[in-house]
Amino acid sequence: MTHTGCPLSNGLPTHRENPLDPPEILGRLRSEQPIAPMVFPDGHEGWVVTDYALARELLVDSRLSSKGSLKHLAFPSDRAMDFDFEKDLPPGQFEHMDPPEHTRYRKLLTSDFTLRRMRRLVPRIEEIAADRVAAMRRKGPPADLVHDFAFPMSSEVICELLGIPVESRESFEADSSKLLNLDTAPEEVLGALHNITGLLGKVAAQKSSDPGDDLLTKLVTSGEVDEAELIGMSLLLLVAGHETTANMLSLGIYTLLREPDQLARLRADESLLEGAVEELLRLLTIVHIGVQRSPTEDMEIRGVPVKAGQTVLIHLPSTNRDPERFPDPDRLDVTRRAVGHLTFSHGIHQCLGQQLARLELRVGYATLLREFPDLRLAVPAEEVPMRENMTVYGVHELPVAW
Amino acid sequence: MQIQTDPEICVGAGMCALTAPDMFDQSEEDGTVVLLRDDLPYEGAENDVREAVERCPSGALRLAD
Ligand code: HEM
Ligand code: SF4
Numbered sequence: 001m002t003h004t005g006c007p008l009s010n011g012l013p014t015h016r017e018n019p020l021d022p023p024e025i026l027g028r029l030r031s032e033q034p035i036a037p038m039v040f041p042d043g044h045e046g047w048v049v050t051d052y053a054l055a056r057e058l059l060v061d062s063r064l065s066s067k068g069s070l071k072h073l074a075f076p077s078d079r080a081m082d083f084d085f086e087k088d089l090p091p092g093q094f095e096h097m098d099p100p101e102h103t104r105y106r107k108l109l110t111s112d113f114t115l116r117r118m119r120r121l122v123p124r125i126e127e128i129a130a131d132r133v134a135a136m137r138r139k140g141p142p143a144d145l146v147h148d149f150a151f152p153m154s155s156e157v158i159c160e161l162l163g164i165p166v167e168s169r170e171s172f173e174a175d176s177s178k179l180l181n182l183d184t185a186p187e188e189v190l191g192a193l194h195n196i197t198g199l200l201g202k203v204a205a206q207k208s209s210d211p212g213d214d215l216l217t218k219l220v221t222s223g224e225v226d227e228a229e230l231i232g233m234s235l236l237l238l239v240a241g242h243e244t245t246a247n248m249l250s251l252g253i254y255t256l257l258r259e260p261d262q263l264a265r266l267r268a269d270e271s272l273l274e275g276a277v278e279e280l281l282r283l284l285t286i287v288h289i290g291v292q293r294s295p296t297e298d299m300e301i302r303g304v305p306v307k308a309g310q311t312v313l314i315h316l317p318s319t320n321r322d323p324e325r326f327p328d329p330d331r332l333d334v335t336r337r338a339v340g341h342l343t344f345s346h347g348i349h350q351c352l353g354q355q356l357a358r359l360e361l362r363v364g365y366a367t368l369l370r371e372f373p374d375l376r377l378a379v380p381a382e383e384v385p386m387r388e389n390m391t392v393y394g395v396h397e398l399p400v401a402w
Numbered sequence: 403m404q405i406q407t408d409p410e411i412c413v414g415a416g417m418c419a420l421t422a423p424d425m426f427d428q429s430e431e432d433g434t435v436v437l438l439r440d441d442l443p444y445e446g447a448e449n450d451v452r453e454a455v456e457r458c459p460s461g462a463l464r465l466a467d
Binding site: 059060106109110111113114115116339344345347348350351352354355 | 420430434453
């Protein structure tokens with residue numbers, strides 16, 4: 001379907017003129033139409049928001065629903081499988097629920113994600129990062145930072161958090177990679193899903209007789225959730241936490257290697273790291289499909305009438321490039337105060353794992369920069385394949401040498 | 403300036419504890435916000451509190467003058 005006067009007639013554009021900046025058309029929209037019509041690939045007539053202040057306003061507005069059944073594929077995809085939220089996934093996918101259901105599930109997990117608890121994980125995260133560096137050294141140079149460092153590191157951390165036994169981690173990682181890879185055939189996706197839910201069920205059963213200091217034990221012994229919910233919640237953590245952190249680790253390094261001046265500043269002064277992580281999160285906004293909300297009643301948004309049920313896509317990457325909020329927004333500046341970015345969204349669904357993600361990124365970047373003082377790309381920057389049409393943006397592979 | 407917290411609507415995102423660690427913590431029990439004190443113990447504390455309020459995603463932090 002085409003819509004006259006609507007430049008976005010088939011979902012979000014995915015092609016980028018510059019690999020580190022969102023497609024230009026979205027930046028133009030922000031100054032002309034902070035809320036603009038967009039036809040989703042399935043024909044649904046909805047909206048896209050690119051303005052920072054408006055995005056924040058909408059993300060805390062309780063008239064907008066997060067229900068999975070109201071969400072649409074954001075850009076055309078060949079993938080035959082399009083999940084039916086109610087039928088295909090186990091219960092407990094609270095990212096796609098509204099209060100009070102959302103509140104119930106989220107509150108069961110918040111005490112396991114506090115800043116203090118996450119900080120307690122840091123020594124283990126440091127060991128995991130050091131193990132990955134050792135594996136890279138055994139293999140190269142060169143090595144692929146995506147598959148030899150970032151994905152296994154982020155998978156191990158989730159296993160640690162959930163309490164997956166060491167001997168099952170390799171198969172767990174293989175299955176979760178299959179699940180996340182868009183090239184996997186639909187039957188194989190279902191097979192991987194089956195393996196993971198089976199493993200989670202088995203581990204959960206073990207925890208009731210042999211408890212550990214981990215999240216599965218906590219949920220099993222809480223008596224608040226049944227087995228299907230427990231598996232569903234663990235799966236959500238895996239899906240929400242593995243691919244995101246892994247891509248942020250590798251895309252962040254790619255970005256720093258392309259900006260030698262910024263990298264040099266960071267190497268010279270480790271106290272800049274915390275702010276640099278925040279700035280990279282802002283600049284790269286890897287959830288480039290944004291987040292979706294649908295009004296439960298007709299409303300007017302900046303003078304534009306939006307009907308109940310019309311999905312509004314908040315385009316997080318564009319909101320983080322709003323010059324009203326972040327001066328000279330397209331520039332990487334590791335000394336910038338980037339706090340307030342919307343990379344983890346805003347409102348009641350704001351990322352539950354964000355403090356863990358921040359620590360993992362800090363440890364991951366610090367370890368790589370310290371262990372490899374001469375880290376460099378092993379191919380020209382333009383040849384690094386970008387994840388343009390994947391749910392989470394990043395690099396497919398990142399050959400590096402040292 | 404008076405700081406009000408509402409653990410009922412807090413979603414445990416931890417932005418307050420990250421931004422103003424001398425002022426806010428999260429409960430061990432359910433991860434929701436705990437106000438550690440109601441004075442401003444150091445220079446710049448008011449700024450940090452204002453920033454925490456601005457970063458809190460749920461509206462659980464409020465300032466009354
Ligand atoms: C750099 C890494 C990450 C990014 C960019 C990221 C991004 C996001 C975003 C944008 C949302 C909000 C969705 C919405 O508003 O509808 C979200 C939600 C969520 N994230 Fe993350 N995430 C990251 C890492 C993690 C990690 C490590 C975990 C857990 C281990 C995690 C668990 C979750 C969960 C459970 C939700 C749903 C929260 C809710 O609906 O209340 N994320 N994440
Ligand atoms: S920032 Fe807000 S939502 Fe997050 S823990 Fe503090 S009070 Fe709760």
